[in-house]
Amino acid sequence: MVVEPFYTVSEVALMMRVSRMTVYRLVQSGALDSIRFGRSYRVPKTAIEQYLYSVNPERQSTA
Numbered sequence: 001m002v003v004e005p006f007y008t009v010s011e012v013a014l015m016m017r018v019s020r021m022t023v024y025r026l027v028q029s030g031a032l033d034s035i036r037f038g039r040s041y042r043v044p045k046t047a048i049e050q051y052l053y054s055v056n057p058e059r060q061s062t063a
Helices: 009-016 020-029 045-055
Strands: 006-008 035-037 040-044
Touching: 006 009, 006 045, 009 020, 009 040, 009 045, 020 040, 040 045
Parallel strands: none
Antiparallel strands: 006 040, 035 040
């Protein structure tokens, strides 16, 4: 069984080089899929890749 990595909002913000508030806005708008654990959000790796591809479809993910 392969377990997909989940990232915190802060980790996603660092990866995307945006503020945490920007990530929270993306999550709240539904543009970035996430899972809520208690009072915090976790974002699956595939959701980050899908969002980045949807914003810039010409660039393929190398990860």
